[in-house]
Amino acid sequence: MLIFAMLAMMSLACNCPKSSTDDLFRGKHSLCVPSNTPNSEDTKYFHLCSETGVGEENCVKYMWQQNKDSSFAVSVLRLDKVRVKFDSDAVVPYVKYRWRSTSPKPDLQENIDDYVVYMVVVCRVDDCPAMVRNSVNK
Secondary structure, three states: OHHHHHHHHHHHHOOOOOOOHHHHHOOOEEEEOOOOOOOOOOOOOEEEEOOOOOOOOOEEEEEEEOOOOOOEEEEEEEHHHEEEEEOOOOOOOEEEEEEOOOOOOOOHHHHHHHHEEEEEEEEOHHHOOHHHHHHHOO
16 A cells, blocks of 8 residues: 555656647647648648548648647648638748647657648748649739
């Protein structure tokens, strides 16, 4: 009994931070330029893909700055989970996530696939893919 009491006290005394998807997705995440040669459907920040090799639906591939160590990760998100907000003051486009809070999986892309409800891209109109710019300018 004494051992259980000691273990309970030790677990309460431990201020070990618990990892969650909040740590991954909280805040604003700057976008990075993954290539210098966008095609007609891309911009310097996004690559629109109609099919990936794994049977995904229409998607967007992008490079975003992570919270953990400020490094950039390349991720893919289904196009129906992407929202765009135009801001003429957004010098560097960024993304904000809406996610389900839970314990994260070891693989970043799995966390995006399973826990991101949607992503908001905040950018100037000129930083959006051509298909978005064309529909806005109509």
